[in-house]
Amino acid sequence: MWRNETSELSTSRYFENFTRTQQITPQLALQVLLQFDKAINTALAQRVRNRISFRGSLNTYRFCDNVWTFVLNDVEFREVMDLVKVDKVKIVACDGKST
Amino acid sequence: MEAGSEPLPLDILITNVVCVFRVRCHLDLRHIALKGANVMYKRDEGKVVMKLRRPRVTATIWSSGKIISTGATSEDEAKIGARKCARCLQKLGFQVRFGAFRVVNVLAVCSMPFEIRLPDFTKQQRPLASYEPELHPAVNFKIKPLTASMQIFSTGSITITASNVARAAQAVEHVYPLVLASRKGT
Numbered sequence: 001m002w003r004n005e006t007s008e009l010s011t012s013r014y015f016e017n018f019t020r021t022q023q024i025t026p027q028l029a030l031q032v033l034l035q036f037d038k039a040i041n042t043a044l045a046q047r048v049r050n051r052i053s054f055r056g057s058l059n060t061y062r063f064c065d066n067v068w069t070f071v072l073n074d075v076e077f078r079e080v081m082d083l084v085k086v087d088k089v090k091i092v093a094c095d096g097k098s099t
Numbered sequence: 100m101e102a103g104s105e106p107l108p109l110d111i112l113i114t115n116v117v118c119v120f121r122v123r124c125h126l127d128l129r130h131i132a133l134k135g136a137n138v139m140y141k142r143d144e145g146k147v148v149m150k151l152r153r154p155r156v157t158a159t160i161w162s163s164g165k166i167i168s169t170g171a172t173s174e175d176e177a178k179i180g181a182r183k184c185a186r187c188l189q190k191l192g193f194q195v196r197f198g199a200f201r202v203v204n205v206l207a208v209c210s211m212p213f214e215i216r217l218p219d220f221t222k223q224q225r226p227l228a229s230y231e232p233e234l235h236p237a238v239n240f241k242i243k244p245l246t247a248s249m250q251i252f253s254t255g256s257i258t259i260t261a262s263n264v265a266r267a268a269q270a271v272e273h274v275y276p277l278v279l280a281s282r283k284g285t
Contacts, residue, residue, distance in 0.1 A: 063139040064132035 052079045056089065068093045109209055111271055113264060115169060116177040117204040122164045122185055123196040131160065134191055149184060156180035160188075167203075174202055174264055204260065207267045211255035211275075213282040220251065220281040242270050249274065 056075030061068065070091040077084040128147050132140035139148045147160045154176040158168045166184060171177035181200055189195040217238050221230040228251075230238045237250040237258075247261035247270035257274070261267040 060136040061139075062132070062136070064129075065140070065142070 050079060052077055054078065054089075056086075059088075066095055109211070109271065109275070111207050111209045111259075111268060113172055113205060113207045113267070115204075115206040116171040116174055116202060116264075117167065117169045117206075118171075118177045118181060118200060118202045119165065119167050120181050120185070120200040121198050122166065122188060122193070123198050124164050124194050126160060126162050126164055126188065126193055128160070128162050131188065131191060135187065149187065151180055151183055151187075154180045154183075156184070158184040160184075174205075177202060202263050204262065205264050205267050207259045207261070207264075207271075209257045209259065209271050211257065211278060211282075213279075213284060214255050215251060215253055215278055216281045216283055217251070217253050220278065223281065224277060240274065242273055245270050245273070251278065 054072075054075055054077045056072035059071040059073050061070050063069075068091070070089075070093070072089045072091065073087065075086045075089045077086065128140065128145070131147050131149075132138055135147070135149060137150050137152075141148065145162065149158045149160060150156070151158065154171055156168050156170045156177070158166050158180070160166050166181070168177060168181050168184060171180050178200060182197060185195050185197045217230055217232075221228045221238055224240065227242070228238050228240045235250075237252045239248065240251055241248045245261065245266045247259060247266055249260070249270060250258040251274070252258075257271070257278075259267045259270050261270055
Protein backbone atom coordinates (compact mmCIF):
# COMPACT_ATOMS: atom_id res chain seq x y z
CA MET A 1 0.00 0.00 0.00
CA TRP A 2 2.81 2.36 0.81
CA ARG A 3 4.16 2.06 -2.66
CA ASN A 4 1.18 3.79 -4.17
CA GLU A 5 1.53 6.75 -1.91
CA THR A 6 2.91 9.75 -3.75
CA SER A 7 6.14 10.21 -1.86
CA GLU A 8 7.08 6.62 -2.35
CA LEU A 9 5.92 6.52 -5.95
CA SER A 10 9.05 8.32 -6.88
CA THR A 11 11.15 5.75 -5.02
CA SER A 12 9.46 2.82 -6.79
CA ARG A 13 9.85 4.52 -10.16
CA TYR A 14 13.46 5.22 -9.35
CA PHE A 15 14.17 1.56 -8.75
CA GLU A 16 12.13 0.44 -11.75
CA ASN A 17 14.28 2.74 -13.82
CA PHE A 18 17.44 1.21 -12.43
CA THR A 19 16.15 -2.26 -13.25
CA ARG A 20 15.14 -1.31 -16.75
CA THR A 21 18.54 0.08 -17.55
CA GLN A 22 19.96 -3.09 -15.95
CA GLN A 23 22.00 -1.32 -13.36
CA ILE A 24 20.47 -3.57 -10.72
CA THR A 25 18.64 -6.89 -10.92
CA PRO A 26 14.82 -6.95 -10.41
CA GLN A 27 15.25 -9.16 -7.34
CA LEU A 28 17.52 -6.57 -5.79
CA ALA A 29 15.00 -3.83 -6.55
CA LEU A 30 12.27 -5.92 -4.88
CA GLN A 31 14.47 -6.50 -1.82
CA VAL A 32 15.15 -2.80 -1.50
CA LEU A 33 11.47 -1.96 -1.72
CA LEU A 34 10.64 -4.56 0.93
CA GLN A 35 13.26 -3.07 3.19
CA PHE A 36 11.77 0.36 2.53
CA ASP A 37 8.36 -0.95 3.62
CA LYS A 38 9.78 -2.21 6.91
CA ALA A 39 11.79 0.95 7.51
CA ILE A 40 8.86 3.28 6.84
CA ASN A 41 6.61 1.27 9.15
CA THR A 42 9.00 1.51 12.07
CA ALA A 43 9.81 5.15 11.33
CA LEU A 44 6.15 6.20 11.30
CA ALA A 45 5.46 4.23 14.45
CA GLN A 46 8.40 5.48 16.46
CA ARG A 47 9.86 8.64 15.04
CA VAL A 48 6.80 10.65 14.07
CA ARG A 49 5.33 12.44 17.06
CA ASN A 50 3.28 15.36 15.78
CA ARG A 51 -0.47 15.41 15.83
CA ILE A 52 -2.76 16.79 13.15
CA SER A 53 -6.51 17.11 13.44
CA PHE A 54 -8.78 17.56 10.46
CA ARG A 55 -12.39 18.40 9.88
CA GLY A 56 -14.49 18.22 6.74
CA SER A 57 -17.75 16.96 5.30
CA LEU A 58 -18.03 13.31 4.37
CA ASN A 59 -18.80 12.59 0.75
CA THR A 60 -18.53 8.79 0.64
CA TYR A 61 -17.28 5.98 2.85
CA ARG A 62 -16.39 2.36 2.24
CA PHE A 63 -15.45 -0.50 4.55
CA CYS A 64 -14.16 -3.71 2.98
CA ASP A 65 -11.59 -6.23 4.30
CA ASN A 66 -11.01 -4.10 7.39
CA VAL A 67 -9.97 -1.12 5.30
CA TRP A 68 -11.82 2.15 5.51
CA THR A 69 -11.84 4.46 2.48
CA PHE A 70 -13.25 7.95 2.99
CA VAL A 71 -13.67 10.81 0.57
CA LEU A 72 -14.03 14.14 2.34
CA ASN A 73 -14.80 17.59 0.90
CA ASP A 74 -13.68 21.04 2.07
CA VAL A 75 -11.26 19.72 4.66
CA GLU A 76 -9.18 21.78 7.04
CA PHE A 77 -6.01 20.16 8.33
CA ARG A 78 -4.90 21.78 11.53
CA GLU A 79 -1.56 21.39 13.19
CA VAL A 80 -0.69 23.59 16.19
CA MET A 81 -0.25 26.75 14.20
CA ASP A 82 -0.63 25.67 10.58
CA LEU A 83 -3.82 25.45 8.63
CA VAL A 84 -4.21 23.74 5.26
CA LYS A 85 -7.49 23.82 3.36
CA VAL A 86 -8.24 21.22 0.73
CA ASP A 87 -11.24 20.69 -1.56
CA LYS A 88 -11.12 16.92 -1.70
CA VAL A 89 -9.31 14.33 0.38
CA LYS A 90 -9.24 10.55 -0.01
CA ILE A 91 -8.31 8.69 3.16
CA VAL A 92 -7.40 4.99 3.12
CA ALA A 93 -7.09 3.61 6.62
CA CYS A 94 -6.10 0.16 7.90
CA ASP A 95 -6.08 -1.22 11.39
CA GLY A 96 -2.98 -0.07 13.18
CA LYS A 97 -0.97 -2.14 15.62
CA SER A 98 -1.96 -1.14 19.14
CA THR A 99 1.23 -0.93 21.19
CA MET B 100 -67.72 3.74 23.66
CA GLU B 101 -66.80 5.61 20.51
CA ALA B 102 -66.92 3.14 17.68
CA GLY B 103 -64.64 5.22 15.45
CA SER B 104 -67.53 7.48 14.48
CA GLU B 105 -65.40 10.61 14.46
CA PRO B 106 -61.82 10.91 13.21
CA LEU B 107 -59.32 10.88 16.07
CA PRO B 108 -57.24 14.05 16.34
CA LEU B 109 -54.17 12.01 17.22
CA ASP B 110 -50.83 12.30 15.45
CA ILE B 111 -49.39 8.97 14.53
CA LEU B 112 -45.71 9.38 13.70
CA ILE B 113 -44.24 6.63 11.59
CA THR B 114 -40.71 6.08 12.81
CA ASN B 115 -39.62 3.14 10.69
CA VAL B 116 -40.81 1.25 7.62
CA VAL B 117 -39.07 -2.02 6.83
CA CYS B 118 -39.45 -3.56 3.39
CA VAL B 119 -37.97 -6.37 1.33
CA PHE B 120 -37.48 -6.57 -2.40
CA ARG B 121 -35.55 -8.52 -4.95
CA VAL B 122 -33.32 -7.44 -7.80
CA ARG B 123 -33.80 -10.73 -9.64
CA CYS B 124 -30.12 -11.38 -10.22
CA HIS B 125 -27.13 -12.62 -8.29
CA LEU B 126 -24.89 -9.93 -6.92
CA ASP B 127 -21.15 -9.95 -6.45
CA LEU B 128 -20.87 -8.51 -2.95
CA ARG B 129 -17.14 -8.00 -3.23
CA HIS B 130 -17.57 -5.87 -6.34
CA ILE B 131 -20.26 -3.78 -4.61
CA ALA B 132 -18.02 -3.41 -1.57
CA LEU B 133 -15.04 -2.24 -3.61
CA LYS B 134 -16.74 0.00 -6.15
CA GLY B 135 -19.92 1.18 -4.43
CA ALA B 136 -20.23 4.36 -2.39
CA ASN B 137 -21.37 4.46 1.22
CA VAL B 138 -21.10 0.71 1.71
CA MET B 139 -19.83 -1.56 4.44
CA TYR B 140 -19.02 -5.18 3.73
CA LYS B 141 -19.83 -7.62 6.52
CA ARG B 142 -18.01 -10.62 5.20
CA ASP B 143 -18.74 -12.93 8.15
CA GLU B 144 -22.45 -12.39 7.71
CA GLY B 145 -22.30 -12.37 3.92
CA LYS B 146 -24.00 -9.03 3.41
CA VAL B 147 -23.31 -5.49 2.29
CA VAL B 148 -24.89 -2.55 4.11
CA MET B 149 -25.53 0.45 1.88
CA LYS B 150 -26.81 3.68 3.38
CA LEU B 151 -28.60 6.20 1.24
CA ARG B 152 -28.81 9.85 2.21
CA ARG B 153 -32.04 10.91 0.54
CA PRO B 154 -34.36 9.26 1.54
CA ARG B 155 -32.51 8.21 4.65
CA VAL B 156 -32.59 4.43 4.35
CA THR B 157 -30.23 1.59 5.11
CA ALA B 158 -30.28 -1.31 2.68
CA THR B 159 -28.90 -4.73 3.56
CA ILE B 160 -27.90 -6.58 0.41
CA TRP B 161 -27.36 -10.30 0.03
CA SER B 162 -25.62 -12.04 -2.82
CA SER B 163 -28.84 -13.83 -3.80
CA GLY B 164 -30.31 -10.47 -4.81
CA LYS B 165 -32.59 -10.14 -1.81
CA ILE B 166 -32.48 -6.71 -0.17
CA ILE B 167 -34.01 -5.47 3.07
CA SER B 168 -34.45 -1.73 3.40
CA THR B 169 -35.07 -0.02 6.73
CA GLY B 170 -35.27 3.51 8.09
CA ALA B 171 -37.85 5.12 5.81
CA THR B 172 -40.56 7.31 7.32
CA SER B 173 -43.38 6.38 4.98
CA GLU B 174 -44.35 3.60 2.59
CA ASP B 175 -43.73 5.82 -0.45
CA GLU B 176 -40.33 6.81 0.85
CA ALA B 177 -39.53 3.16 1.40
CA LYS B 178 -40.34 2.40 -2.22
CA ILE B 179 -38.30 5.34 -3.50
CA GLY B 180 -35.37 4.30 -1.32
CA ALA B 181 -35.64 0.75 -2.57
CA ARG B 182 -35.64 1.89 -6.18
CA LYS B 183 -32.67 4.17 -5.54
CA CYS B 184 -30.74 1.28 -4.10
CA ALA B 185 -31.58 -0.87 -7.10
CA ARG B 186 -30.44 1.99 -9.35
CA CYS B 187 -27.09 2.18 -7.52
CA LEU B 188 -26.62 -1.52 -8.12
CA GLN B 189 -27.58 -1.09 -11.76
CA LYS B 190 -24.94 1.61 -12.13
CA LEU B 191 -22.37 -0.79 -10.73
CA GLY B 192 -23.07 -3.04 -13.70
CA PHE B 193 -25.56 -5.64 -12.52
CA GLN B 194 -28.61 -6.63 -14.63
CA VAL B 195 -31.09 -5.45 -12.07
CA ARG B 196 -34.85 -5.95 -12.27
CA PHE B 197 -36.87 -4.47 -9.45
CA GLY B 198 -39.37 -6.97 -8.12
CA ALA B 199 -41.33 -8.41 -5.21
CA PHE B 200 -41.44 -5.18 -3.22
CA ARG B 201 -43.30 -5.74 0.03
CA VAL B 202 -43.58 -3.65 3.19
CA VAL B 203 -42.86 -6.02 6.02
CA ASN B 204 -42.98 -3.99 9.18
CA VAL B 205 -44.04 -0.53 10.23
CA LEU B 206 -43.14 1.06 13.56
CA ALA B 207 -45.16 4.04 14.65
CA VAL B 208 -45.44 6.16 17.74
CA CYS B 209 -48.56 7.80 19.07
CA SER B 210 -49.08 9.93 22.13
CA MET B 211 -52.33 10.07 24.04
CA PRO B 212 -53.17 13.40 25.65
CA PHE B 213 -53.76 11.66 28.97
CA GLU B 214 -51.97 9.25 31.28
CA ILE B 215 -53.04 5.64 31.56
CA ARG B 216 -53.49 3.35 34.53
CA LEU B 217 -51.70 0.24 33.35
CA PRO B 218 -52.81 -2.35 35.94
CA ASP B 219 -56.41 -1.27 35.37
CA PHE B 220 -56.03 -1.60 31.61
CA THR B 221 -54.42 -5.03 31.84
CA LYS B 222 -57.17 -6.34 34.09
CA GLN B 223 -59.79 -5.41 31.53
CA GLN B 224 -57.86 -6.73 28.54
CA ARG B 225 -56.67 -9.88 30.24
CA PRO B 226 -55.69 -12.32 27.50
CA LEU B 227 -54.51 -9.76 24.98
CA ALA B 228 -52.50 -7.50 27.26
CA SER B 229 -49.46 -8.62 29.26
CA TYR B 230 -47.87 -6.40 31.87
CA GLU B 231 -44.68 -7.31 33.69
CA PRO B 232 -43.55 -4.14 35.51
CA GLU B 233 -40.33 -5.77 36.68
CA LEU B 234 -39.27 -6.57 33.13
CA HIS B 235 -40.53 -3.63 31.11
CA PRO B 236 -42.57 -0.59 32.18
CA ALA B 237 -45.07 -0.94 29.34
CA VAL B 238 -48.05 -3.15 28.61
CA ASN B 239 -47.69 -5.42 25.58
CA PHE B 240 -51.01 -5.42 23.76
CA LYS B 241 -51.54 -7.64 20.73
CA ILE B 242 -54.38 -7.27 18.23
CA LYS B 243 -54.42 -10.65 16.53
CA PRO B 244 -56.70 -10.02 13.50
CA LEU B 245 -54.68 -6.94 12.57
CA THR B 246 -51.33 -8.62 13.30
CA ALA B 247 -50.39 -5.54 15.23
CA SER B 248 -48.74 -5.28 18.59
CA MET B 249 -48.29 -2.22 20.76
CA GLN B 250 -46.50 -1.12 23.84
CA ILE B 251 -48.57 1.14 26.02
CA PHE B 252 -46.77 3.30 28.54
CA SER B 253 -48.29 4.96 31.56
CA THR B 254 -47.36 8.42 30.23
CA GLY B 255 -49.79 7.88 27.38
CA SER B 256 -47.34 7.16 24.59
CA ILE B 257 -47.95 4.08 22.53
CA THR B 258 -45.49 2.31 20.24
CA ILE B 259 -47.19 0.35 17.46
CA THR B 260 -45.69 -2.40 15.35
CA ALA B 261 -47.85 -3.49 12.43
CA SER B 262 -47.50 -4.98 8.97
CA ASN B 263 -48.41 -1.78 7.17
CA VAL B 264 -49.37 1.83 7.81
CA ALA B 265 -53.12 1.34 7.37
CA ARG B 266 -53.14 -1.42 9.96
CA ALA B 267 -51.14 0.70 12.37
CA ALA B 268 -53.78 3.42 12.11
CA GLN B 269 -56.55 0.87 12.60
CA ALA B 270 -54.78 -0.49 15.64
CA VAL B 271 -54.66 2.95 17.22
CA GLU B 272 -58.34 3.52 16.51
CA HIS B 273 -59.09 0.13 18.03
CA VAL B 274 -57.16 0.74 21.22
CA TYR B 275 -58.17 4.37 21.78
CA PRO B 276 -61.52 3.69 23.47
CA LEU B 277 -60.02 0.89 25.54
CA VAL B 278 -57.26 3.11 26.78
CA LEU B 279 -59.63 6.03 27.33
CA ALA B 280 -61.56 3.87 29.77
CA SER B 281 -58.50 3.36 31.98
CA ARG B 282 -57.11 6.84 31.92
CA LYS B 283 -55.87 8.70 34.97
CA GLY B 284 -58.01 11.59 35.99
CA THR B 285 -61.50 10.17 35.59
